Amino acid sequence: MLLLIGAFLGLMVLGVPVAVAMAVASIAYLLAYDVAPDVIVAQRMIAGVESFPLLAVPFFILAGNLMNIAGVTGRIYSFAVALVGWMKGGLAQVNIVGSVIFSGMSGTAIADAAGIGTIEIKAMKDHGYSTEVAVGVTAASATLGPIIPPSLPFVIYGMMANTSIGALFLGGVVPGAVMTLFMMATVAVFAYRRGWGSDTPFDARKLLAAALEVVVVLAFPVAAYALVWAGLSQNLAIAIALAALLALDWWLDFSAVMALMTPVILIGGMTLGWFTPTEAAVAAVLWSLFLGLVRYRSMTLATLAKATFDTIETTAAVLFIVTAASVFAWLLTVSQAAQLLSDAILSITQNKWVFLILVNLLVLFVGCFLDTIAAITILVPILLPIVLKLGIDPIHFGLVLTLNLMIGLLHPPLGMVLFVLSRVAGLSVERTTMAILPWLVPLFLALIAITFVPELTLWLPRAAGIAR
Template sequence: MALALLFVFLVLFLVMGVPVAVSLGAASLIYVLIAGVPDVVVLHNMVAGVDSFPLLAIPFFILAGHLMNTGGITAKIFTFARSLVGWLPGGLGHVNVGASVIFAGMSGAAVADAGGLGNVEIKAMRDAGYDSDFAVGVTAASSTIGPIIPPSLPLVIYGVMASVSIGELFAAGLVPGLLMAVALMIMVAWYSMRRNYPKDGGFDLCALWHTFRAAFLPLLTPVIIVGGIATGAFTPTEAAVAAVFYALFLGVGVYRTLNWRHLLRVSMDTIETSAAILMIVAAAAIFAWILTANQAAAVLGNAMLGITDSKIGILFMMMLLVLVIGMFMETIAAITILVPVLIPIASTVGIDPVHLGILVILNLMIGLLTPPIGMVLYVLAEVANVRFEDCVRATMPFLIPLLAVLFLIMVFPQIALWLPQVVYR
């Protein structure tokens, strides 16, 4: 009865528009009072939930992304991507995807990608005569690549919650992220043929070289982060610190686009974002403890095994659950609630936790493109100055290639597991 009330109050608070962290904490506190659990359990689990060294990577990766955005790095990336793939039919659509792949190695967050590159990309596409729905749709879909290609804030959270190597998760995300880019570029090509979108000029090797030189130092960011982790030079947390120092080096020392006023604003934005994320993690830790104490994973696992004992069947049901949760809940909160439930089930049927992590994050990224929560949609509606409903309609067709990639990774786990096995095992 008390457990049922936990979910009833959580849904009630979310429907009322109460912030996710407060909803999770308040629903958990009501359960604690009804069930007669000692109050100290609440504080203990909140502190334990955020008392983790790998979680230090979150504010540093957020700060690095903000510094890159504020320092004008995104414009250099977009210009290079334009020279690289703009000559293809529907050129700016391909540029949109390519720029997101490059920026993914710097920000690690879909909302940062949508907010940072979105304004540049949508304006360029509109000025070139592209339909607004196409510009918004491809920008929204390509932003989901950010949390798959390392570094990735959601993968850091998953790694902490599942006690899985964050380095292995980062390595596992690289091939699926590139596969997402290929799938989206195929979709862009299909749109371009149907709507007769133009090329963005011809291929110019000289222009490519000049834009590459201009973007060379920013392009080293993912090399430093991923290369440092893969070679053991530093941990993922230390890699986040290295990314911040490198972003400062570029913004202050090389391009001189950052001043004290910019640094103050970026620092305050980072503190605000980090505090919101860690509050969700702390509140979700109580919620996850309640689910674990009530053996929710065992109950759900038994229910799934009662339907089928096939690994693919179980994985399909798990992904369906994640997709539904992702439509109604913010990514970080969904991870902290789902992981304690899904990991024991995955262990029972022999699903690799690294493989599961990539599937969960990709699935939750799709959730960012679906109403009613869809944070990327809200950001792009503001950036593109369009109605939220129009943003939803524009994005729906681009869910097809993303769902296709999700299905491929689910059926062929080696897509995600090949690189970690080469580097770490």
């Protein structure tokens, strides 16, 4: 155990990439103790990535890339400006609302920060906000990406914990709304204390137009349900409602109705049993292609090829991490390290609330040093048996774990969102870190609420009948 964990931590201190550190530590342990034949190790590596739920990873990454090149980010930003830009601290509020919408398409904090975050930071700086403020609010809002469905970390966690990914997706809706409200309240406090004004004049027509778009999107499931109640089959009712929506969108040329429909289609399709979460990722890609090639006609073969190659590059990196982490986690189990760590935790407490506090402290620390996917792959086999023994719902635990790791993305030394925004804004890592610190307050408040009020997570999955 000391060799395995010590070699891993030592390589991390030397600056070796996480996946390479896990792979080298695993190889060193295998050479030293010869615990399994080479073929078994190869089988464990293949088993780590040979999973149907993992197919969602490249498709959700591709959907996010396609949304970026389809010009959807600009439309989302314009919609958010019309909806909340007139408030005090308007563009900061726009930043949060834009991230909420984009989160329903991309599923990753990094895609959010690098995509719509680039537009938001430039706009805020142009309107007189300091670079630090623009970076801070963008970093905080980017954490919504993996909480509001769809979510790549939920896919990895669901696979590792053998938990319904659909239930995890639904479980993220209310916590995502809570985080959004906390962040918007924080902007309001900053606006009051620093004298921020509105960034766009109040325009009743634009506000009504934005509100109408929201109403149209919400009316879609209502109309489909009404047609089913009137006697039409479910598929025919949804086809008619969707055709009416497309016709209305073409006629009135809405700014963001089609983008707003993305989470409705994904969550609705999974709830109705049309497709699994993995198949929902394919549906997200098809919807992105429809928007870029047919509705907005903003995609070209060149941009489509670039999005594809970017997806291949990102997917390869993710799967390399999953492969290395799978072998590392397996060796933690074989070496009894996982059992020893589990026993150590249970010797401290068998109260589930104290355990959750300890988990928050542990994962907040781990999230500063480990990639999100690697952390989930390593921690779940250690912590999940304790979670089940203490009667904690694995869906609730998945939300707590993921939010902790999202906060870790904002911290040095390995916070990816921190480095992305540092590059986008042209700030040093040190200045970017200091800019983010005040915006951690609403995230920690949301973490406390989600940790100690499980119903925030479990109410919607239970209402939908896919959780106990």
